[in-house]
Amino acid sequence: MKHRKSCIAILLCAVMIFGTAGCSNTQDTDAKTQTESKEEQKDTEQEKKENPDKEVKKEDPQTDKKENAETKEETGTQDGEKEAVKSDADVQESQEESVPVQTGQAFIYVPDENAEGWDVNQVEIPQVSADALIGQLVGAGVLTDSITVQNFEETEEEGQYVLKLDLSSNFKDSIRSMGTAGEILTIGAVVNSFLDTYQAEAIQITVDGSTLETGHEVYEGFMTHMDYQ
Template sequence: MRRILVFVMALSLSAMFSGCGSNTDTSEKITSNVQDTQKEDKKDTSQEKTEQVENKSEEKDEKNEQVVEDANKEDSGDHEAQDQILKIYYISDSEEIECAEIRTNLLQTTDIWNGLIGEGVLGGEYKMNSCNVDQEQKTIDLDVDSGTGSYIRSMGTTGEQQILTCITKSFLKTYGCERLKITENGQTLETGHTVLEGYMTADE
């Protein structure tokens, strides 16, 4: 009888230990699965954050590039080169003063002087020393060399007036200014018939 009881107790203890071992394995497996899932979730979240940072960085770079591009456009003298019109006044074969319009992308004072030479108002050997345009005051200060002064002085009254009119109107009309002063090597220009002191208008 005792042997039977001992045998039964031994079987019971064996079953209990076996159950505990099985429960322990199952618990360990569950814990391992939970940890793997948490690792995957963290990995996915980390990847999403990285992608968001990269997208924000790309957007910032694009904005910076656009700002630089816009700034370059603003600093550029051309501003995509809007057409402007040179108005060159010249003396026609019938001795009338007429206007030739020339389109240009970049307006420069030398273009007007060269236009006057091209239309025969001035000779190619005559030079413009400087030309300062004040858009606020609507004035232009033009300084010419002694060759231009001598050429104007060599003309008669009518010829002198025509040349001065062509020069004055060409600069004023092209730049939309109101008054122009002509000097000779920085000094007052004296023609054979008048002293050009102060500013002249396009109607004089």
């Protein structure tokens, strides 16, 4: 019985000793932790005092992702605008290259020096028109400069591509002042110049909307390409 009590006493002493040691270790650990924390706080305060303008910036992954996305979007927009400007410039350059100069070829018949036929002159004019052809004939000395075009039509008659030319009344006056050869050569110069230039099959010439009549001939209806005989 005494031996049992002694064992119990020994065990109680051991428990007390280990408990005291554990508390001591815990207290030492807590004291050490508190000391380290105080030292870190002290270092931080010291650093703030030494560098008052320095701020610790925390990185935000979400903010970085957003900024990167906005940068990529802005870069893509700029690249798209550059491509659009380049595309517009290419289209404009292509259009400028594809637009031809509006010129045309005209065939002007001029009575030769011996009054035996016509010399044919091929010329470049800004635009093929009845006024331009009459102007060329006036410039070549075939017609007087007072003759003008009253009306001009390109049409189709009985399946043929034909022309209708109406001139001012002084054209008739000029023709009537000529002899037979001069009349034929002048009328032929007008007829052939228009037919060759427009590649038409026939032409009708009127004066102030009426049939052309001279002292030698009545030019009624359509005339085809003329030859001097």
